[in-house]
Amino acid sequence: MTIPIHVSHQRAFIWDVDRTLPHLSQQNVFLGLPLVLMPEEVVLLVDKQLAVLVDDLSAHRTPTAAQIEAWDQVWKKDIAQQVARLEREASVGKEDRSMSEAAVEKRKAREEKRRLAIIQKQQAEGESADSVFAPPPAPPPESSAGQPASSNIAYSVAVPTTSEEHAWYNQEGSTYATLEAARSAGIWSYPATEEEVAKCAVFRDLWEQGYYMGGGSKFGGEWLVYPGDPLRYHSHFVATVLASPTAPLRPMEIVAHGRLGTATKKAHLLCGYDPATKKVAYFSVEWAGFG
Structure with missing residues (x-):
């Protein structure tokens, strides 16, 4: 069974209407607002045939x-x-x-x-x-x-909201199984540049090695790289993707990556993708020789 990824304005969401209502007592990543996926995640899931893209705008019909x-x-x-x-x-x-x-x-x-x-x-x-x-x-x-019971009794009523019950929401004709089909329909355009292609290739390579990736903008990189489930492990690396094998990299950037990685107890990965050989190379940067 493939996972439907709902696309709206070039952003991808995984959501269930029964899990996104404010009456739930607990709101977290599992029981909260729709989950926004990273574009690299979307590309990987569709390429692996684990998910399909759904154009939410055209899937909504005007009800009679x-x-x-x-x-x-x-x-x-x-x-x-x-x-x-x-x-x-x-x-x-x-x-x-x-x-x-x-x-x-x-x-x-x-x-x-x-x-x-x-x-x-x-x-x-x-x-x-x-x-x-x-x-x-x-x-x-x-x-x-x-004593007579109070006539003012408060009831908590759950309104039926399952999207399958809505006749005016139909994914048929609005679902795309490949990135090429979604690109032709104009609902998805990632990756569109050399840098975005490199990010998708690095993300896929790390995923196939068993790593888990999360947002890394707060740590100066593309992703945080975890050796296992992020609910159980701390991240070991911060990954930065170079646009191309010949992309320039200033020495001060290397110093900044090394300092930040040391301060946050992580190694910084400089990741490069060669489109000619279809291979990914990694360089680890960290401070050493103290004391």
């Missing part, structure tokens, strides 16, 4: 009045079912609270009966009732079980 009315009826029916379920759950919870309140009242009655028995025993033995600290029994508190 009959389709809107049918969806509205389904929506109202679903809400009514959820409200009925919540009311049943609320009534069960109310019964449980009533049983708890009845148990508390029984315990208070037993304690009061035991206290009165002690007082009567002391009086029977000749002790003065005035010498015994026996305050009159307090009237039992009124049980809240008999």
Whole structure:
């Protein structure tokens, strides 16, 4: 099964409408806003036939009045079912609270009966009732079980939002299995330059070696390179891709990469791609010889 990658304005997203709503209690990379993919990721996934590109603009159709009315009826029916379920759950919870309140009242009655028995025993033995600290029994508190329930009950209702249920969203005719087809349709143009081709080639080579890549702009490079799942490992490298094998590189850039890599406890990779041989070369830069 291929992954649909939704493309809008030359940007690629992976999203599920059921995972992108604000009613979810937890918002993170798995349960949050649509995930924006790096263009190199998109190129790799499509080339590996693991994903297809979907033109979101053309996939959305204008719904007819009959389709809107049918969806509205389904929506109202679903809400009514959820409200009925919540009311049943609320009534069960109310019964449980009533049983708890009845148990508390029984315990208070037993304690009061035991206290009165002690007082009567002391009086029977000749002790003065005035010498015994026996305050009159307090009237039992009124049980809240008999109070009318508030009519203002808040319900959390989930609205049916699965995109497959929408007749006005149809991916047929808007899905492209290759980059060439998507480029011809005008929805995707990456890679378009020599530098972008080099980035895609380096990204693919690192991925095929088992590395994981994440954004590296905060560390002065293209990507952070992880030896495994980024949720379990720290990145070992910061990768910078040279536009071509003959692209100039100033000495101060090498110094800056080395200093930044040392400060962040990473080695800096200078990555080059040769389109003639289709090979990728790497140079690692780090400070050494201290102390």
